[in-house]
Amino acid sequence: MNNYLDFExxxxxxxxxxxxxxxxxxxxxxxxxxxxxxxxxxxxxxxxAKLYAELTPWRKCQVARHPDRPHCKDYIETLFTDYTALAGDRNFADDHAIMGGLARLDGQPVVVMGQEKGNDTKSRIERNFGMARPEGYRKAVRLMDLADRFGLPVITLVDTPGAFPGKGAEERGQSEAIARATQRCLRLGVPMVSVVIGEGGSGGAVGIATANKVLMLEHSIYSVISPEGCASILWKDAEKMREAAEALRLTAQDLEQLGVIDKVVKEPVGGAHRHPAAAIKAVGEALKGQLKQLSNVGSDEIRANRRRKYLGLGAKGLAA
Incomplete structure (x- = not known):
């Protein structure tokens, strides 16, 4: 393995x-x-084993961002069959930061989508490092419309530092596009399961992760802001990212305890980047289990379930 983290x-x-x-x-x-x-x-x-049993929140951030960690494309190619990509938002352009389409998971027809970061310089630039523009979220809405129309469960694979904050994205309505995508998630009449496979950053993640069931890989992170961004705002010093990571409660274990997510998917010892095939297999088994639980639930109850989940967000943590 060539890419060792500093604590390794x-x-x-x-x-x-x-x-x-x-x-x-x-x-x-x-x-x-x-x-x-x-x-x-x-x-x-x-x-x-000792290093990964004692990871601090900041070290988990480093692991979640590891360049060798399997990305959305890897999961789709390995877990899904008959994948047919759908492109474009039918309005402005096709955003390569979000990929998705029709596929089968263990023979079951589904709609799958997620943020793709890329794995080399060329693909990272093409994918904009997994930071979607408005057209990416409008493409996600189009895919969810398709899923609702044909009664297909929706699976999303979340891995983004956040939505793209550039001038062009803001001019084309970035915040409105994310809000519409979040709203579409909430109104879906079909089961929706999301998995945070790396970084789940801010509204850029929430736009495709407002699901009936939200899962996280053991060493992934999910937060309203990056530790560096939080440190820059609160302490005017990005070097205080370790303290910010502690305060943000962004680890899978913290978020499960707070009731923000539903399940932590265990990673191989040393993280998903050391054993990608094992990590992908674990995610596949978790997805199949969640879809089986939701398979016989009607549309009205699916929506009501999602509504209760998000209206009650944080209650578990407060009670604890």
Whole structure:
């Protein structure tokens, strides 16, 4: 693994030494280093488990943003079959920051959509780093209209630092577009399940995550503002992001306790970026379980369920 986070540097040294030993053995058949390498592997495994069992909120932010973490495109390609992408908002343009379309999950027809950040320089620029413009949210509304019309459950995969704050986006009605998307989520007569797979930033996330069931991966984050942005506003110092991350209660564990989300999906030891296939599989199983629970619920009750959920938001945390 090439991309180590700053708190993983001791781990990088141990894994690097094990790799060096094995590389030396490959160039010299007479060397037997497997015992020493295995000991280093065990030490690294123990350190990895300890590091990830004791992650602070700020470290969880770093893990949630890891460049090797699986993105929306990876989940769609792995979990869904017969995926047919739909493009454009029928008004201005197609926003590549939000991808979505018709697909099947374990044979069940669904509408799936989410923010895609990209995985290299070219795709990140094309996807605008997962920051959608108004046309992205209007495309999301179009997909939800389609789902409602044909009675298809909606699945959304949330991974964005926030909606794009540029001048053009504001000129085209960014806040109105997010509000309309949120409103459409609330009025859906079909089940909607959202999963925060990385970052869930501000209204940019809420616009496609106002669902019947909201899930989060174990090391993902969900917050009204980034820790850096919060620190800049409150303390005029972005370097206080660690304190801001603590205060924001943005981890999956905190949000489950507060009743903001419904379920935490466990990640492999070391995070989703170390074992993408296992993380994607866990999300798939969680999605199938949630859809099964909602499968026999009528449209009126689906809407009422969602209404109760959001009107009662925070009550669990206050009671605690």
């Amino acid at each position: 540097k001791p781990l990088a040294e141990i894994e690097g030494k094990a790799n060096e030993l094995r590389a030396m053995a490959r160039s010299n058949a007479e060397m037997d280093v497997e015992k020493e390498a295995a000991a280093l592997d065990k030490k690294a495994g123990d350190m990895l």
